[in-house]
Amino acid sequence: MADEKQKILDHLWFREMYTGRNVGLIMRIERMIYSKKNDIQRIDVFDHPDLGRVFVLDGMNMLTEKDEFMYHEMLVHVPMFSHPNPKKVLVIGGGDGGSVREVLKHDCVENVILCEVDKDVIETAKKYLPTGVELDNPKLKIVIANGAEYVKNFENEFDVIIIDSTDPTAGEGGHLFTEEFYANCRKALKKGGVLSAETESPFYDYPWLKMAYERMKKSFKLVKVYMGFMATYPSGCWSYLFASDEIDPLRDFDPDRVKKFNRPLKYYNEEIHVASFALPNFVREIIE
Amino acid sequence: MADEKQKILDHLWFREMYTGRNVGLIMRIERMIYSKKNDIQRIDVFDHPDLGRVFVLDGMNMLTEKDEFMYHEMLVHVPMFSHPNPKKVLVIGGGDGGSVREVLKHDCVENVILCEVDKDVIETAKKYLPTGVELDNPKLKIVIANGAEYVKNFENEFDVIIIDSTDPTAGEGGHLFTEEFYANCRKALKKGGVLSAETESPFYDYPWLKMAYERMKKSFKLVKVYMGFMATYPSGCWSYLFASDEIDPLRDFDPDRVKKFNRPLKYYNEEIHVASFALPNFVREIIE
Numbered sequence: 001m002a003d004e005k006q007k008i009l010d011h012l013w014f015r016e017m018y019t020g021r022n023v024g025l026i027m028r029i030e031r032m033i034y035s036k037k038n039d040i041q042r043i044d045v046f047d048h049p050d051l052g053r054v055f056v057l058d059g060m061n062m063l064t065e066k067d068e069f070m071y072h073e074m075l076v077h078v079p080m081f082s083h084p085n086p087k088k089v090l091v092i093g094g095g096d097g098g099s100v101r102e103v104l105k106h107d108c109v110e111n112v113i114l115c116e117v118d119k120d121v122i123e124t125a126k127k128y129l130p131t132g133v134e135l136d137n138p139k140l141k142i143v144i145a146n147g148a149e150y151v152k153n154f155e156n157e158f159d160v161i162i163i164d165s166t167d168p169t170a171g172e173g174g175h176l177f178t179e180e181f182y183a184n185c186r187k188a189l190k191k192g193g194v195l196s197a198e199t200e201s202p203f204y205d206y207p208w209l210k211m212a213y214e215r216m217k218k219s220f221k222l223v224k225v226y227m228g229f230m231a232t233y234p235s236g237c238w239s240y241l242f243a244s245d246e247i248d249p250l251r252d253f254d255p256d257r258v259k260k261f262n263r264p265l266k267y268y269n270e271e272i273h274v275a276s277f278a279l280p281n282f283v284r285e286i287i288e
Numbered sequence: 289m290a291d292e293k294q295k296i297l298d299h300l301w302f303r304e305m306y307t308g309r310n311v312g313l314i315m316r317i318e319r320m321i322y323s324k325k326n327d328i329q330r331i332d333v334f335d336h337p338d339l340g341r342v343f344v345l346d347g348m349n350m351l352t353e354k355d356e357f358m359y360h361e362m363l364v365h366v367p368m369f370s371h372p373n374p375k376k377v378l379v380i381g382g383g384d385g386g387s388v389r390e391v392l393k394h395d396c397v398e399n400v401i402l403c404e405v406d407k408d409v410i411e412t413a414k415k416y417l418p419t420g421v422e423l424d425n426p427k428l429k430i431v432i433a434n435g436a437e438y439v440k441n442f443e444n445e446f447d448v449i450i451i452d453s454t455d456p457t458a459g460e461g462g463h464l465f466t467e468e469f470y471a472n473c474r475k476a477l478k479k480g481g482v483l484s485a486e487t488e489s490p491f492y493d494y495p496w497l498k499m500a501y502e503r504m505k506k507s508f509k510l511v512k513v514y515m516g517f518m519a520t521y522p523s524g525c526w527s528y529l530f531a532s533d534e535i536d537p538l539r540d541f542d543p544d545r546v547k548k549f550n551r552p553l554k555y556y557n558e559e560i561h562v563a564s565f566a567l568p569n570f571v572r573e574i575i576e
Binding site (some may be wrong): 015020021023024025027028040048049050051067069070203226227228229231232233235236237253265266267268269271272274275276278279280281282284 | 292303308310311312314315316336337338339355358359399439466489491492513516517518519521523525526553554555556559560562563564566567568569572
């Protein structure tokens with residue numbers, strides 16, 4: 001039995017090649033949990049001996065149980081703590097449930113809509129992913145739709161919009177990086193509303209950050225890049241955009257609200273909020 | 289010819305497995321440049337199609353041409369700009385020359401000693417590495433010695449000591465993580481002197497950061513963790529220690545000195561200096 005286990009541990013590997021395909025990450029697969037190919041994408045779930053449950057879309061690592069907190073906390077709490085009192089929140093993408101879980105840690109939130117294009121992602125998350133814990137929360141409404149289309153239905157509706165997309169080369173991710181989409185998000189926000197978006201690695205994929213930043217600037221008065229570590233994403237160096245017409249995430253930030261927050265966080269704190277807007281020179285240059 | 293090149297590009301790969309050996313990085317090798325095994329370690333140098341020249345010790349990636357600036361600028365400029373006027377600097381390890389190159393960007397520096405245990409690393413850097421550019425600088429004295437032994441020769445001598453080690457599992461790197469070594473560094477510093485050290489990934493290797501922090505606290509009144517991105521190191525999330533008896537890297541920091549600095553930097557700036565001391569909760573917990 002021991003020998004058989006060893007054999008399994010040695011021959012199953014996940015490999016993700018980064019942009020350019022000359023460098024990438026490999027992860028040992030302890031056990032394949034689930035695989036499905038539907039009309040939209042390929043879904044894989046496996047267990048890693050150290051990183052726990054791993055969720056993969058079209059061959060790209062979306063999250064590992066061990067480090068997903070880095071990404072989800074930064075994508076969610078920076079806008080949620082920049083807004084003085086977020087009640088209605090729209091999450092676009094993010095069918096794994098990680099962003100929704102973080103949003104629902106804020107007691108002030110009254111309702112959340114999760115707009116995910118692929119119903120199989122929601123079902124996978126509910127059945128197999130540790131991030132799926134809040135997908136049955138009564139404050140949450142799940143809508144299966146293309147986010148870029150869905151957001152057109154709203155005007156002056158949300159306090160916070162969170163764009164938790166896959167990368168823009170993916171079929172569905174691409175819709176969530178267009179000028180029109182950002183303009184529609186702006187329209188769907190209430191006055192005083194704020195938005196955040198994941199914008200990939202400034203080391204391997206800086207053209208995507210640059211593109212998203214320039215496009216978002218056409219719809220919002222204030223757009224700022226912020227950054228965080230994300231251990232199993234390409235380069236571990238991850239960028240996000242914050243956008244608003246009225247709210248400045250540094251000027252309008254109240255660190256005491258974070259200090260008094262009654263839910264455990266593994267990454268985000270009041271110092272990280274401010275520090276994440278300090279950009280290394282090579283990132284400053286991308287958006288100059 | 290085209291076919292032959294393609295064949296080479298497809299079959300040569302570098303693979304580095306991280307702690308636990310269940311996750312790692314792979315890099316395509318465009319061309320092997322140099323390999324040598326001596327009594328101390330194995331040295332490899334190769335070219336990568338996107339990341340440029342890559343330098344490997346005992347199978348561990350020490351630097352790629354494309355991202356080494358992240359590591360060297362953070363290891364060096366945080367202590368150099370925390371000290372008001374650094375003139376004498378000791379770099380321990382760092383035979384690739386990257387740290388020395390950053391130190392010598394400071395015009396106030398009068399002399400630098402580079403103490404590297406392996407003369408082949410120095411020769412490799414001079415011949416093959418882009419970081420080796422300043423290894424013939426007249427302000428620099430290169431000493432081939434065990435850093436932990438060498439530092440015992442000094443008392444009240446240096447303004448800044450920079451510990452640019454390999455990881456503590458490596459034969460030679462281990463000497464540079466002991467309590468006795470830190471105590472001797474303290475003795476070798478002048479009053480008002482400061483020290484920095486690389487302390488690995490807090491995601492994959494937090495016991496090493498914890499160990500170094502606790503040991504360093506026994507010799508220095510102030511020890512602080514700071515962090516930076518490092519794209520091709522494990523997790524991309526890298527930790528450093530700052531130590532001093534008199535200097536606080538936040539209280540005593542003058543951002544104007546950085547703004548007036550006349551040499552180009554790709555990572556470090558006055559905002560990054562301050563922001564790098566903001567620690568995510570999971571790192572705060574490591575040193576609590």
